[in-house]
Amino acid sequence: MLYSKPLARLIEELQRLPGIGPKSAQRLAFHILKQEDAFVKSLASSLLDAKSQIRLCSRCANLSAQDPCELCSDEKRDPSVLCVVAEPRDVIALERTGEFKGRYHVLQGLISPLDGIGPEQLKIKELLLQLQDSAIKEVILAINPTIEGEATTLYLSRLLKPIGVLLTRIAFGLPIGSDLEFADELTLIRALEGRREVR
Amino acid sequence: MLYSKPLARLIEELQRLPGIGPKSAQRLAFHILKQEDAFVKSLASSLLDAKSQIRLCSRCANLSAQDPCELCSDEKRDPSVLCVVAEPRDVIALERTGEFKGRYHVLQGLISPLDGIGPEQLKIKELLLQLQDSAIKEVILAINPTIEGEATTLYLSRLLKPIGVLLTRIAFGLPIGSDLEFADELTLIRALEGRREVR
Numbered sequence: 001m002l003y004s005k006p007l008a009r010l011i012e013e014l015q016r017l018p019g020i021g022p023k024s025a026q027r028l029a030f031h032i033l034k035q036e037d038a039f040v041k042s043l044a045s046s047l048l049d050a051k052s053q054i055r056l057c058s059r060c061a062n063l064s065a066q067d068p069c070e071l072c073s074d075e076k077r078d079p080s081v082l083c084v085v086a087e088p089r090d091v092i093a094l095e096r097t098g099e100f101k102g103r104y105h106v107l108q109g110l111i112s113p114l115d116g117i118g119p120e121q122l123k124i125k126e127l128l129l130q131l132q133d134s135a136i137k138e139v140i141l142a143i144n145p146t147i148e149g150e151a152t153t154l155y156l157s158r159l160l161k162p163i164g165v166l167l168t169r170i171a172f173g174l175p176i177g178s179d180l181e182f183a184d185e186l187t188l189i190r191a192l193e194g195r196r197e198v199r
Numbered sequence: 200m201l202y203s204k205p206l207a208r209l210i211e212e213l214q215r216l217p218g219i220g221p222k223s224a225q226r227l228a229f230h231i232l233k234q235e236d237a238f239v240k241s242l243a244s245s246l247l248d249a250k251s252q253i254r255l256c257s258r259c260a261n262l263s264a265q266d267p268c269e270l271c272s273d274e275k276r277d278p279s280v281l282c283v284v285a286e287p288r289d290v291i292a293l294e295r296t297g298e299f300k301g302r303y304h305v306l307q308g309l310i311s312p313l314d315g316i317g318p319e320q321l322k323i324k325e326l327l328l329q330l331q332d333s334a335i336k337e338v339i340l341a342i343n344p345t346i347e348g349e350a351t352t353l354y355l356s357r358l359l360k361p362i363g364v365l366l367t368r369i370a371f372g373l374p375i376g377s378d379l380e381f382a383d384e385l386t387l388i389r390a391l392e393g394r395r396e397v398r
Binding site for chain 2 (some may be wrong): 002003004005007008009010012013014016017020021024027028029030031032033037039040041042043044045046047048049050051052053054063064065066069072087088089092095096115
């Protein structure tokens with residue numbers, strides 16, 4: 001018996017979070033117990049509120065407390081470009097650039113036969129529904145160049161090409177600030193393939 | 200507006216935990232939202248339960264859901280040795296060894312004038328109260344060899360010596376499995392000072 005029961009349970013629960021091992025869970029638990037009541041209540045209520053209020057947008061399948069979500073209902077977004085991503089965090093990453101002004105569609109995963117995830121587990125039906133909007137002229141696939149990402153891109157390109165919409169994919173190549181000498185072979189191959197005429 | 204409000208709040212709350220920056224907080228939040236309702240409810244209730252049920256033992260100032268705590272009320276512990284530590288996590292570390300069979304006293308901190316922590320902020324009054332128990336023959340100081348630890352050890356030794364109890368301190372030296380060549384100077388000095396006759 002190392003810990004009192006409620007403390008043991010808290011440490012156990014914290015350990016179920018990703019990237020938190022026994023040592024971090026213990027450290028977090030002791031830290032939490034040292035805080036004011038209000039701190040712990042606020043943390044607990046933020047968990048419950050987020051879980052109960054955040055849903056998937058019925059249109060773009062992104063996480064939001066409203067439906068349609070803030071991005072889908074923002075009249076200032078360009079309705080002619082739709083950017084398809086795997087996860088909500090990818091939307092955040094793209095929004096941080098401030099460059100993309102169109103709308104999104106979140107697949108909520110990638111095709112991964114090893115994990116038992118096929119196209120039917122992804123938000124592809126919802127994507128086809130979004131594409132019935134004739135305002136959409138271009139679909140940008142912003143999907144990671146991993147095995148699962150490639151499989152999903154291949155599947156989507158076969159599915160979407162017959163629709164006749166312009167289908168593009170974000171560029172892969174040397175990251176800005178990196179050094180050609182230290183780039184891996186696959187990145188260099190992609191950078192060569194993606195070369196563009198200098199104007 | 201990157202996140203929906205309840206999601207933004209959850210990320211903010213998670214960021215207030217030690218060692219969790221903006222990226223980890225975002226990753227944790229997205230992970231939590233992907234889990235079942237029961238997972239989130241259980242995590243939230245474990246936080247609230249631990250915070251409301253765990254208190255300081257009135258005798259040893261360790262964290263516990265009962266008072267006196269499990270260790271203080273365990274009749275099988277040796278009442279003649281009292282081990283003084285700074286934090287509850289130190290009790291856990293010592294209990295893990297399975298070697299120490301006595302009782303504990305948790306100071307709940309160390310003297311640190313820079314952080315405004317003096318002896319009166321620590322559980323020293325409670326320590327003196329424990330020491331009124333005439334069964335205690337030895338007090339072991341198991342306190343880190345840091346500046347704050349040394350200051351606290353000095354303070355406690357001056358305070359406790361007049362009581363006439365045997366006052367000892369855990370040994371500092373080369374950790375087991377380490378290499379003399381790579382040990383820092385202070386550790387070597389402590390290891391030399393703490394040398395013992397080979398029998």
